[in-house]
Amino acid sequence: xxxxxxxxxxxxxxxxxxxxxxxxxxxxxxxxxxxxxxxxxxxxxxxxxxxxxxxxxxxxxxxxxxxxxxxxxxxxxxxxxxxxxxxxxxxxxxxxxxxxxxxxxxxxxxxxxxxxxxxxxxxxxxxxxxxxxxxxxxxxxxxxxxxxxxxxxxxxxxxxxxxxxxxxxxxxxxxxxxxxxxxxxxxxxxxx
Amino acid sequence: xxxxxxxxxxxxxxxxxxxxxxxxxxxxxxxxxxxxxxxxxxxxxxxxxxxxxxxxxxxxxxxxxxxxxxxxxxxxxxxxx
Numbered sequence: 001x002x003x004x005x006x007x008x009x010x011x012x013x014x015x016x017x018x019x020x021x022x023x024x025x026x027x028x029x030x031x032x033x034x035x036x037x038x039x040x041x042x043x044x045x046x047x048x049x050x051x052x053x054x055x056x057x058x059x060x061x062x063x064x065x066x067x068x069x070x071x072x073x074x075x076x077x078x079x080x081x082x083x084x085x086x087x088x089x090x091x092x093x094x095x096x097x098x099x100x101x102x103x104x105x106x107x108x109x110x111x112x113x114x115x116x117x118x119x120x121x122x123x124x125x126x127x128x129x130x131x132x133x134x135x136x137x138x139x140x141x142x143x144x145x146x147x148x149x150x151x152x153x154x155x156x157x158x159x160x161x162x163x164x165x166x167x168x169x170x171x172x173x174x175x176x177x178x179x180x181x182x183x184x185x186x187x188x189x190x191x192x
Numbered sequence: 193x194x195x196x197x198x199x200x201x202x203x204x205x206x207x208x209x210x211x212x213x214x215x216x217x218x219x220x221x222x223x224x225x226x227x228x229x230x231x232x233x234x235x236x237x238x239x240x241x242x243x244x245x246x247x248x249x250x251x252x253x254x255x256x257x258x259x260x261x262x263x264x265x266x267x268x269x270x271x272x273x
C-alpha cells in the first residue's frame with residue numbers, strides 16, 4: 001500500500017510520524033524547505049534546516065525500524081497531480097492552502113482515489129478530519145486568511161495529527177472512512 | 193429533541209434543544225449567543241460575549257447513532273491559505 005501525504009508541514013509531518021507503524025510505503029510531497037521556526041511545531045530536526053521538507057522527513061523516518069518512505073520535493077500542480085498520485089492507494093491532504101486542496105479533491109474524485117483531509121481553524125482551537133465525499137471547504141472570511149502560525153497551537157496540532165493518523169490506520173486495517181471534529185476538549189467522530 | 197454543540201475559544205459544550213421545526217443557521221447563532229451569555233451552556237459561560245462572536249462560525253448538522261439531530265456551531269476551518 002502507498003499512502004501519499006500531500007504537504008508535510010505541521011499537520012502532515014505529525015500525522016506521518018504516527019503512521020510509521022503501518023505496513024505501507026509512506027510518500028511525502030512538499031516543495032517547501034525546513035526553516036528554523038518550523039522545528040517548533042513540525043516533526044523536523046536541526047540538521048534538516050535548509051533541506052526540502054519531503055526529503056528531510058523521508059530521511060528521518062528511514063532511520064527508524066522497517067519504515068519505507070519516498071519523497072517528491074515538488075509543488076503539486078494541475079500538470080503533475082496525476083503523475084504524482086496515480087499509484088497512491090490513499091491520499092492524505094495536509095496542504096496549507098485551499099487551491100491545492102481543491103486540486104487534489106478534483107483529482108481524487110476523477111480518479112476514484114480515497115482522499116482524507118485534515119485542517120485547522122485559524123485560531124488553533126478546532127480541527128476537522130473529513131473524507132473527500134463529505135468535503136466542502138469553508139469560505140474564507142478574508143482572501144488569503146492565515147491558518148495558525150508557528151508553534152503557538154502545537155497541542156491542537158498534535159491532537160489533530162493523532163486523529164488523522166488514527167483515521168488513516170482505521171482505513172488501512174478495516175476500510176472504514178470515519179470523520180472527526182477535533183477540539184482541545186474532545187475528539188468527536190461524526191460520520192463513517 | 194436535538195443537541196446543540198458550541199465550540200468557542202477551545203472549549204466545547206453540549207446542550208439539549210427543543211425544536212418545533214427547522215432552525216436556520218442564523219437562529220442557531222442567535223440561540224448560542226444567548227445561551228453562552230446566560231450561562232446555559234455547561235462550562236461555557238461568557239457574560240460579555242461579543243455580539244459578533246459567532247458571525248463567521250459554521251453550522252454543521254448530523255444525525256446521531258439513534259437518529260437524533262446534532263447541530264454543531266464551530267469555527268471555520270478554511271483549509272489553508
